[in-house]
Amino acid sequence: MYGLTWVTLLNNRMAGEWRKIMSKVAVVFWSQTGNTEALANAVADGAKSAGAEVSVLGFGDINSSNIDSYDAIAFGCPAMGAEQLEETEVDPVFTEIESSLSGKKIALFGSYGWGSGEWMEEWENRAKTAGANLAGASVICNEAPDDDALANAKKLGETLAA
Numbered sequence: 452m453y454g455l456t457w458v459t460l461l462n463n464r465m466a467g468e469w470r471k472i473m474s475k476v477a478v479v480f481w482s483q484t485g486n487t488e489a490l491a492n493a494v495a496d497g498a499k500s501a502g503a504e505v506s507v508l509g510f511g512d513i514n515s516s517n518i519d520s521y522d523a524i525a526f527g528c529p530a531m532g533a534e535q536l537e538e539t540e541v542d543p544v545f546t547e548i549e550s551s552l553s554g555k556k557i558a559l560f561g562s563y564g565w566g567s568g569e570w571m572e573e574w575e576n577r578a579k580t581a582g583a584n585l586a587g588a589s590v591i592c593n594e595a596p597d598d599d600a601l602a603n604a605k606k607l608g609e610t611l612a613a
């Protein structure tokens with residue numbers, strides 16, 4: 452009886468300690484037709500396989516008040532408008548959190564159609580100007596991600612969790 456109580460207490464304590472040392476990673480994405488979503492799932496898989504506690508979120512779930520509850524964040528958005536971030540749900544949120552990104556470990560990813568990735572270059576520049584620490588090369592893909600893009604997204608998730 453006392454032995455069991457002791458073991459239970461010890462297990463709870465260890466679970467609590469383990470949760471504290473696991474890195475908390477958020478994968479925040481917007482996707483209209485599923486291409487960026489497929490990358491988001493691969494990033495999340497990579498971060499989980501590296502031992503992180505992962506939350507997959509929409510842009511409506513993140514703001515400057517809760518951003519610091521994550522150790523690292525991957526942001527995904529396809530090229531929209533004319534080489535822009537999606538302007539209703541993504542750009543306003545990214546603008547609001549921009550000043551909280553200084554020193555934050557982040558990663559960027561997204562799909563594009565007919566362009567050559569200018570939206571991502573601009574997004575990276577915004578993140579760097581805000582002082583964010585880009586954990587790895589951003590992953591972009593033309594329309595639906597192929598196996599290479601999915602593998603790169605998974606690696607990015609692993610890097611983010613490390």
Ligand SMILES: Cc1cc2nc3c(=O)[nH]c(=O)nc-3n(C[C@H](O)[C@H](O)[C@H](O)COP(=O)(O)O)c2cc1C
Pocket residue numbers: 481482483484485486487488529530531532533534535562563564565566567568593594595
């Ligand atoms: C309104 C709209 C604007 C777009 N603007 C661009 C663009 O400027 N450059 C580009 O390369 N692709 C553009 N695309 C193509 C998308 O980025 C592409 O289809 C992408 O795979 C969509 O990703 P998703 O499935 O995650 O929504 C646009 C698509 C839409 C619907």
